[in-house]
Structures are given as structure tokens and as C-alpha cells.
Amino acid sequence: MTIGQSEDVRPDILRAAFQSSPCGIAVFDRAGTIIHANPELEQQFAEQKDALAGRSLDALFEPARDIDQPGQRVRRVIDHVTRSNPTQLKAAIEMSGRTSSGETRTFELRFARISDDRFIANVIDTSDRRARERDLRQRMRGLEQSNLDLEQFASIASHDLREPLRMVVSYTELLAERYRGQLDEKADKFISYAVQGATRMQRLIDDLLAYSRLENPGRPSLPTPTSDALRDTLSDMRAAIQDSGAQINYGSLPIVLVDPIQLTQLFQNLIHNAIKFRREDPPRIDLTAEPEGGMWRITVSDNGIGIEKRYHDRIFQMFQRLHERSKYEGNGIGLATARKIVERHGGTIGLDSTPGQGSTFFFTLPAAPTGPIRL
Numbered sequence: 001m002t003i004g005q006s007e008d009v010r011p012d013i014l015r016a017a018f019q020s021s022p023c024g025i026a027v028f029d030r031a032g033t034i035i036h037a038n039p040e041l042e043q044q045f046a047e048q049k050d051a052l053a054g055r056s057l058d059a060l061f062e063p064a065r066d067i068d069q070p071g072q073r074v075r076r077v078i079d080h081v082t083r084s085n086p087t088q089l090k091a092a093i094e095m096s097g098r099t100s101s102g103e104t105r106t107f108e109l110r111f112a113r114i115s116d117d118r119f120i121a122n123v124i125d126t127s128d129r130r131a132r133e134r135d136l137r138q139r140m141r142g143l144e145q146s147n148l149d150l151e152q153f154a155s156i157a158s159h160d161l162r163e164p165l166r167m168v169v170s171y172t173e174l175l176a177e178r179y180r181g182q183l184d185e186k187a188d189k190f191i192s193y194a195v196q197g198a199t200r201m202q203r204l205i206d207d208l209l210a211y212s213r214l215e216n217p218g219r220p221s222l223p224t225p226t227s228d229a230l231r232d233t234l235s236d237m238r239a240a241i242q243d244s245g246a247q248i249n250y251g252s253l254p255i256v257l258v259d260p261i262q263l264t265q266l267f268q269n270l271i272h273n274a275i276k277f278r279r280e281d282p283p284r285i286d287l288t289a290e291p292e293g294g295m296w297r298i299t300v301s302d303n304g305i306g307i308e309k310r311y312h313d314r315i316f317q318m319f320q321r322l323h324e325r326s327k328y329e330g331n332g333i334g335l336a337t338a339r340k341i342v343e344r345h346g347g348t349i350g351l352d353s354t355p356g357q358g359s360t361f362f363f364t365l366p367a368a369p370t371g372p373i374r375l
Contacts, residue, residue, distance in 0.1 A: 024107075024123035027114065028057050032074035041123055044099050057121060061095035061107070077111060078119060094126070106130050165205070169198040221345065223368035224260045226253035226289065226298065233267040237275075244275045245282035254289050254296045256365040262341045263365075267300075269334040270361050274302035279356075295347060295364040306355040316349070338363075 018025055024041030028034050037052040045060050046052050052060075058074045077091050092110045099105055105127040112120050172194040180188055230250060234241065241248065248271070256263070274285045286301045307315060316339040342349040342363045353359035 023125070026052070026057055026121045026123065028074070028119055028121065030075070030078060030117050030119070032057050035118070044123070045097065046100060061097040062104070165198055165202050169195065169202065172198060221257045221259055223255050224258050224263055225255050226263070229260060229263040230267055230287065232264050233271060237268065237271060240272065240275055244278065246275050246285060247282060248285045250287035253287070255368040256296055257368045258345050258365055266338050266341045269338045270300045273334055274300065274304055277304045279303065279305055291367065292364060294367055296367050297362060297364050299360055299362045301358065301360040303358040306357050306359055307351070307353040308355055
């Protein structure tokens with residue numbers, strides 16, 4: 001087949017495509033000598049029209065090594081591919097070339113066979129794309145370093161803050177114990193405020209440290225029976241469940257590909273949330289699961305106080321509280337932690353809720369590969 005000939009496409013269409021292509025196109029022989037060049041290639045490399053015919057395609061680009069001669073790299077590509085696949089040539093290499101404007105840019109050359117002694121190359125300017133890729137890689141490295149610095153800062157800060165806070169809590173509790181009733185009513189109240197504030201700060205530091213460690217890649221995702229993680233959660237929360245009279249119902253649950261410890265954290269946050277924001281009736285919590293593509297969609301429904309629709313996105317953000325602390329304790333990190341765990345595993349989380357009737361939280365996690373579990 002030669003340029004302008006095709007069983008399926010009219011020659012005039014091929015010629016129009018050749019002439020109007022936004023990337024440079026060269027037709028060349030086995031020696032790498034250009035026979036035809038389209039206007040785009042002429043504009044990129046020639047100072048005058050039709051100046052590329054008869055030149056070596058390879059000579060338009062910077063030598064890969066000092067010993068390279070014009071046409072050498074193109075011939076190597078042709079020889080290599082035709083030896084491995086003599087009926088077809090399709091290959092690509094990247095070269096740097098000095099354009100007619102004097103600017104050095106990066107090009108990708110994509111080769112294809114036309115006939116035994118005729119070949120075609122699409123010459124695509126990739127300089128801007130490569131620059132964007134380099135910038136993206138640099139930004140990613142910067143983000144990775146920033147995340148590492150933040151994690152180290154959180155660990156160091158939490159350790160350094162814990163000791164003075166522990167001392168503050170110990171001594172304020174001691175004051176409350178020894179001098180309660182011996183001072184006036186205001187003094188007792190002030191001491192109580194100090195104890196509560198220091199204790200709350202301790203919990204906040206612990207929550208922030210746990211949140212900052214969620215991205216730690218130290219523990220791999222494993223095929224994990226959801227029911228096992230749920231049973232561990234219920235065991236850990238036995239006291240809260242008994243005190244609230246909560247009834248928790250679940251049937252058959254799937255095996256998912258997750259960090260087992262974080263799956264337990266996820267259930268703890270959602271079930272604790274359902275117990276805390278309950279109505280006067282004892283909490284009723286139902287867990288179900290159904291397949292959704294290559295994921296499992298798991299729902300946690302309750303009969304609690306519910307959440308107004310305008311707050312559905314807000315509650316997954318850190319430190320977002322919808323109620324006064326005197327009514328419901330907490331730091332507003334639980335649902336942010338739940339979202340981070342789910343998204344770390346490639347899933348999504350959301351909710352449906354009706355104020356006064358309850359909420360249904362749903363999240364997706366990747367299904368474990370079929371076959372026996374090997375831990």
C-alpha cells in the first residue's frame with residue numbers, strides 16, 4: 001500500500017488527512033531519508049517550504065549519543081522491528097529536536113510500515129505534556145513529604161502534649177478530690193471546668209493522632225470477613241451496648257479486601273454514632289450488605305434522632321458538631337475518620353436520614369478475590 005491508496009478510504013481523504021494533520025508526518029525510505037513531509041512537519045523543522053525532502057529524518061533530532069550518525073536510530077528501529085515482525089512495523093521512540101524557531105522540544109515518533117521500502121512516522125510534540133508530568137511528579141513528591149512531615153508532627157506534638165496534659169489532669173483531679181466542699185461553690189465549679197477541659201483535650205489529641213495515622217501504609221489490605229470485624233467491635237463496645245439497651249441485628253455479611261483493624265474502627269465509629277444520637281427508645285441498629293460491581297455496599301441503619309439533609313455533607317468533615325457539647329459529647333472526628341477509612345480503600349460513604357426517625361449510613365468496600373482465604 002502507498003500513500004493515497006486504501007481499500008476502505010478514498011485517496012483524496014487520505015491526502016486531506018496527511019495535509020491537515022495537527023502533528024507532523026513524514027514518509028521515508030528504509031535508509032531514513034524523507035520522501036514526503038506534511039505542512040505541519042515543514043513548519044516545525046524547515047525554514048522554507050519543501051525543505052525536508054531528501055533529508056534524513058534522524059538528522060532533525062538531537063543525537064542520542066556522540067557516535068550516532070544521521071539516520072542511524074531510525075534504521076535501528078526499522079531493522080529491529082522488521083526482524084522480529086517482518087510483515088508489520090509499529091513502534092515508537094522519543095527524541096529531542098531543535099525546531100525552525102531555534103527551540104529544543106521533545107517529540108514522540110510513531111512508526112508504521114507502508115510497503116517493503118516505505119515507512120511513515122507521526123511526529124508528535126510532547127514537550128508540554130512532559131512538562132506537566134514532571135510538574136505533577138514534583139507536586140506528588142512534595143505532597144508525600146508534606147504528609148510525612150504532618151504525620152511526624154502529629155506524633156511528636158501528641159507525645160509532647162500528653163505529658164503536660166496528664167499532669168494538668170492529675171493535679172486538677174487531685175484538687176477536686178481534696179478540696180471539694182472546702183472552698184466556695186464557684187471554686188468547685190472552676191476546678192470541675194479545668195478537669196473537663198483537660199480530659200477533653202486528651203481525647204482530642206488521641207483522636208487526631210489516630211486520624212493522622214490512617215494513611216499509614218504499614219498494614220496491607222487482606223481478605224477480611226466483615227462478620228469477624230463486627231463481632232470484635234461488639235465485644236469492645238459491650239458496656240455501651242448494655243447501658244443503652246441497644247439491639248444490633250445482622251445477617252450474612254461479605255468478605256472484603258481491607259485493613260482488618262481499620263474495618264473494626266469503621267464499625268466502632270458508626271455504631272457508637274448510632275448509640276450516642278438515640279431517642280428515648282432503645283437503639284435498634286441493622287446491618288445489611290449487597291454486591292455492587294466489584295464492591296460490597298454495606299448499610300448501618302438506626303432509629304435515632306436523624307440528621308437534616310442540609311448537614312449530610314458537613315458531618316463527614318472534621319470538628320463538625322451539630323449539637324451542643326453539653327448534650328452530646330465528642331470532638332466531631334468520628335465520621336471524618338469513617339470517611340477516610342472508606343476512601344483509603346477506594347470506596348465511598350454517604351447517608352440517608354429523616355429527622356426524628358433515624359439514619360442509614362452506607363459505604364462501599366472492595367470485594368475480596370474469590371477462592372480460599374490465605375492470611
